[in-house]
Amino acid sequence: MTFADTAKPPGPVTLLPPDLENLSGFEAALAAGWSPDPRRAGDETYVRGELQRLRQDRANFLDDLIPDGRRHAGSGSPLTTRLFWIWDGEFCGSISLRFQAGTEELPPEVSGHVGYSVVPWKQRNGHATNALRLLLALAAKEGLDRLVILCDEDNEASRRVIERNDGELFMRGPHPSDRPDQIKLYFWLRPGVVV
Numbered sequence: 001m002t003f004a005d006t007a008k009p010p011g012p013v014t015l016l017p018p019d020l021e022n023l024s025g026f027e028a029a030l031a032a033g034w035s036p037d038p039r040r041a042g043d044e045t046y047v048r049g050e051l052q053r054l055r056q057d058r059a060n061f062l063d064d065l066i067p068d069g070r071r072h073a074g075s076g077s078p079l080t081t082r083l084f085w086i087w088d089g090e091f092c093g094s095i096s097l098r099f100q101a102g103t104e105e106l107p108p109e110v111s112g113h114v115g116y117s118v119v120p121w122k123q124r125n126g127h128a129t130n131a132l133r134l135l136l137a138l139a140a141k142e143g144l145d146r147l148v149i150l151c152d153e154d155n156e157a158s159r160r161v162i163e164r165n166d167g168e169l170f171m172r173g174p175h176p177s178d179r180p181d182q183i184k185l186y187f188w189l190r191p192g193v194v195v
């Protein structure tokens with residue numbers, strides 16, 4: 001797939017739980033070189049490895065992506081992860097919500113309650129902004145009052161996505177999940193109803 005192949009006008013954005021039926025969109029994105037992990041963007045070995053794993057055993061790959069939504073992080077309460085595909089009639093990227101029931105805290109290696117990535121050929125259509133808005137509605141349904149979201153200081157696009165969703169900057173600094181010299185912006189987000 002090339003970026004030019006995808007000139008189809010985008011439909012409204014929805015969030016889809018990953019399943020075997022829509023896994024082929026994710027597969028095509030990997031095959032085009034997209035990394036689902038923004039910190040590994042451009043890491044061809046990682047992306048090729050993921051693609052190989054997917055093609056070897058699709059069901060198992062999917063299980064690994066969504067282990068059952070929960071895993072234990074150290075001695076704290078289990079970390080719940082809700083992963084969704086960003087979808088406009090085609091695969092556009094992914095967004096996840098991570099939280100521990102009954103607390104705002106997260107394990108130190110988890111960089112905020114929300115992570116997202118849009119494939120390059122679907123960017124600048126408002127997809128990440130809309131996906132985050134939809135995710136905030138889901139977070140409200142989970143009973144979460146306030147989320148922390150981080151972006152690299154120089155990630156203008158991600159910063160705009162957060163600001164468009166009324167993110168409130170409260171801190172600047174590194175995060176244990178990344179290099180000590182990578183300065184991040186920390187924002188509060190208020191889960192709410194989609195308008």
Ligand SMILES: CC(C)(COP(=O)(O)OP(=O)(O)OC[C@H]1O[C@@H](n2cnc3c(N)ncnc32)[C@H](O)[C@@H]1OP(=O)(O)O)[C@@H](O)C(=O)NCCC(=O)NCCS
Nearest residue numbers: 038116117118123124125126127128129151156157158160
């Ligand atoms: C950050 C990212 C998810 C944005 O996705 P997107 O769907 O293109 O975002 P949107 O279309 O909703 O754009 C939101 C705003 O960012 C702006 N924007 C988008 N890409 C931009 C870019 N490369 N440079 C500057 N601004 C950009 C848009 O113009 C828009 O601004 P506006 O609100 O003033 O109109 C996408 O660039 C991406 O996946 N990047 C790599 C992974 C990543 O950085 N993830 C976030 C980790 S915190």
